[in-house]
Amino acid sequence: MNCLGIGTGSAPVHLDEEWHNIGCAGRLFLQTIGRPNNQGLLMSPSKAETRQPARLVDRIVHALGPWGMFLKGFVKHPVMVGSIIPSSDTLINHMLSRVDWDKVDLFVEYGPGVGTFCRPVLERLRGDAALIAIDTNPDFIDYLKRDIADSRFHPVLGSASDVEEIIRAHGFEHADQILSGLPFSTLPVGVGPAIAAATHRALRPGGTFLVYQFRKRARDFLEPHFEQIEDGFEWWNAPPCYLFWATRTTSDAEAQA
Numbered sequence: 001m002n003c004l005g006i007g008t009g010s011a012p013v014h015l016d017e018e019w020h021n022i023g024c025a026g027r028l029f030l031q032t033i034g035r036p037n038n039q040g041l042l043m044s045p046s047k048a049e050t051r052q053p054a055r056l057v058d059r060i061v062h063a064l065g066p067w068g069m070f071l072k073g074f075v076k077h078p079v080m081v082g083s084i085i086p087s088s089d090t091l092i093n094h095m096l097s098r099v100d101w102d103k104v105d106l107f108v109e110y111g112p113g114v115g116t117f118c119r120p121v122l123e124r125l126r127g128d129a130a131l132i133a134i135d136t137n138p139d140f141i142d143y144l145k146r147d148i149a150d151s152r153f154h155p156v157l158g159s160a161s162d163v164e165e166i167i168r169a170h171g172f173e174h175a176d177q178i179l180s181g182l183p184f185s186t187l188p189v190g191v192g193p194a195i196a197a198a199t200h201r202a203l204r205p206g207g208t209f210l211v212y213q214f215r216k217r218a219r220d221f222l223e224p225h226f227e228q229i230e231d232g233f234e235w236w237n238a239p240p241c242y243l244f245w246a247t248r249t250t251s252d253a254e255a256q257a
């Protein structure tokens with residue numbers, strides 16, 4: 001998905017127009033299914049708001065395609081989704097640029113949302129490798145199951161903190177690469193550290209945890225576990241974001257054994 005266009009990005013679309021569509025759709029969603037209060041929880045819609053037919057939401061979701069699904073996910077679970085717009089193509093290419101695809105048997109993604117990264121990962125993945133995508137939002141997982149038909153692709157409803165059990169259930173001991181689009185800094189207390197620890201255990205020595213985040217604080221979750229962390233920054237994303245590549249070194253693995 002492109003920051004400047006919907007879907008494959010082949011048809012150029014004006015960014016202003018997209019923002020306008022998203023703004024209108026957002027307002028209609030909020031009127032129809034409720035609005036987040038300052039704790040990020042949904043409040044019941046008012047009587048006037050409930051007069052909006054539920055069918056309208058479906059029509060908007062359908063018209064906006066993956067963007068509509070993503071926006072719906074954000075409106076329902078703002079704290080868990082953490083962003084109103086999927087990642088840009090530039091961010092995706094930057095994040096995946098360091099992966100040695102010949103050495104990837106298992107790629108895991110946390111928080112795939114509507115699959116913005118899943119498709120580019122599948123394009124690069126070997127024919128005999130696998131992609132497991134784990135998300136806590138059942139709407140996103142159902143959408144991915146319907147939308148991506150690829151025998152290498154395994155969308156799983158669950159939490160990233162259960163990554164070890166999930167990869168074992170798919171017949172793997174370790175993952176080669178794990179990618180995270182999770183909003184680490186807004187997750188409930190304790191969840192971010194638990195995910196970072198489980199990810200370190202789930203990676204093979206030499207395997208990398210790829211993290212993109214709007215806040216630099218994501219590094220704080222990685223440092224207790226990963227000795228080797230490289231970072232980058234991507235302006236061409238809304239909003240611009242930090243990138244981290246944290247590798248499980250052999251000495252990390254020995255220290256853990």
Ligand SMILES: C[S@@+](CC[C@H](N)C(=O)[O-])C[C@H]1O[C@@H](n2cnc3c(N)ncnc32)[C@H](O)[C@@H]1O
Pocket residue numbers: 073080081082083085086087110111112113114115116117134135136137140158159160161181182183187191
């Ligand atoms: C910012 S969105 C990322 C969307 C997508 N990866 C992209 O690049 O456009 C964060 C996603 O993380 C999911 N999520 C939040 N907590 C999670 C957890 N503990 N385990 C797995 N997924 C989680 C949300 O449901 C949401 O789909």
